[in-house]
Amino acid sequence: MLGAKSFLGLSIASPKGISDSNSLSTNSRSVGVLRACVSMEGSQPMTHSKNGSLPELKSVNGHTGQKQGPLSTVGNSTNIKWHECPVEKVDRQRLLDQKGCVIWVTGLSGSGKSTLACALNQKLFQKGKLCYILDGDNVRHGLNRDLSFKAEDRAENIRRVGEVAKLFADAGIICIASLISPYRRDRDACRTLLPEGDFVEVFMNVSLEVCEARDPKGLYKLARAGKIKGFTGIDDPYEPPLNCEISLGEEGTGTSPIEMAETVVAYLEHKGYLKA
Numbered sequence: 001m002l003g004a005k006s007f008l009g010l011s012i013a014s015p016k017g018i019s020d021s022n023s024l025s026t027n028s029r030s031v032g033v034l035r036a037c038v039s040m041e042g043s044q045p046m047t048h049s050k051n052g053s054l055p056e057l058k059s060v061n062g063h064t065g066q067k068q069g070p071l072s073t074v075g076n077s078t079n080i081k082w083h084e085c086p087v088e089k090v091d092r093q094r095l096l097d098q099k100g101c102v103i104w105v106t107g108l109s110g111s112g113k114s115t116l117a118c119a120l121n122q123k124l125f126q127k128g129k130l131c132y133i134l135d136g137d138n139v140r141h142g143l144n145r146d147l148s149f150k151a152e153d154r155a156e157n158i159r160r161v162g163e164v165a166k167l168f169a170d171a172g173i174i175c176i177a178s179l180i181s182p183y184r185r186d187r188d189a190c191r192t193l194l195p196e197g198d199f200v201e202v203f204m205n206v207s208l209e210v211c212e213a214r215d216p217k218g219l220y221k222l223a224r225a226g227k228i229k230g231f232t233g234i235d236d237p238y239e240p241p242l243n244c245e246i247s248l249g250e251e252g253t254g255t256s257p258i259e260m261a262e263t264v265v266a267y268l269e270h271k272g273y274l275k276a
């Protein structure tokens with residue numbers, strides 16, 4: 001039997017006998033969410049309860065939708081206003097029982113960034129944690145298809161992915177961004193977009209020799225033959241991190257993609273990102 005709970009105008013089924021979703025396990029909470037059915041009655045904005053549980057419904061007559069605060073100018077956008085919503089990051093994190101953050105994976109082409117991203121995604125998914133991968137190669141198929149590999153375009157590539165990753169983190173999701181991101185300055189700029197600790201820089205510390213020997217796409221061969229100009233590590237720079245949170249490939253961090261993923265999971269667990 002299921003008892004119903006009202007949440008943001010949705011009536012959400014929760015297991016009988018459990019009054020507050022804070023005490024639900026991830027699985028039963030997910031079931032509750034999956035069984036959510038739309039109920040437009042009583043749809044009202046919310047305030048946060050004092051005990052930090054799910055937001056409470058605010059007893060006012062509807063939401064005016066008015067934006068608070070002064071008009072601002074940001075870049076080329078003039079007369080804009082930030083709009084707040086009563087459902088906040090903390091609420092989404094509680095729903096997901098995790099903390100939103102960005103795992104930024106950097107390294108040479110062929111260093112294993114995409115492989116690690118997938119292995120990490122799988123490990124976290126198995127633990128009931130929601131992740132999303134922003135892979136350089138993939139994002140260049142859409143959002144960043146207008147960008148080349150010259151330094152200023154790489155910078156814009158990183159900037160956009162950093163901003164998108166920030167939105168995913170705000171959604172409460174563990175966002176894995178895997179890009180060469182060769183310039184320290186560009187990576188550091190992404191770090192500053194997030195609250196302290198929420199940007200976890202992971203360096204694939206794999207030598208050019210190893211990456212070149214792997215060469216799964218044959219790109220190093222083309223670069224050596226002069227058929228690709230400005231290829232990272234060959235005739236374009238790569239600046240390794242000076243102060244990253246995790247450096248993989250070093251002793252104790254494992255050598256297989258699974259072991260490397262376990263190292264990252266252990267870090268996230270230790271830092272409290274795998275619970276709300």
Ligand SMILES: Nc1ncnc2c1ncn2[C@@H]1O[C@H](COP(=O)(O)OS(=O)(=O)O)[C@@H](OP(=O)(O)O)[C@H]1O
Pocket residue numbers: 108109110113114135136137140149153154155157158178179180181182217219228229230231232236
């Ligand atoms: N000139 C040059 N230099 C480096 N890489 C190149 C280049 N041209 C194409 N590719 C392919 O593009 C992938 C890297 O894209 P990114 O968006 O991660 O690069 S960057 O962060 O903007 O530097 C990279 O993918 P990975 O091998 O997965 O790193 C390559 O497949």
Ligand SMILES: Nc1ncnc2c1ncn2[C@@H]1O[C@H](COP(=O)(O)OP(=O)(O)O)[C@@H](O)[C@H]1O
Pocket residue numbers: 107108109110111112113114115116214216255256257260
């Ligand atoms: N930890 C690892 N040990 C050995 N080979 C790996 C490892 N991680 C990835 N590889 C292999 O290296 C190649 C490049 O991996 P990939 O994840 O595509 O790198 P990147 O995304 O950095 O270009 C692939 O052939 C992959 O199977």
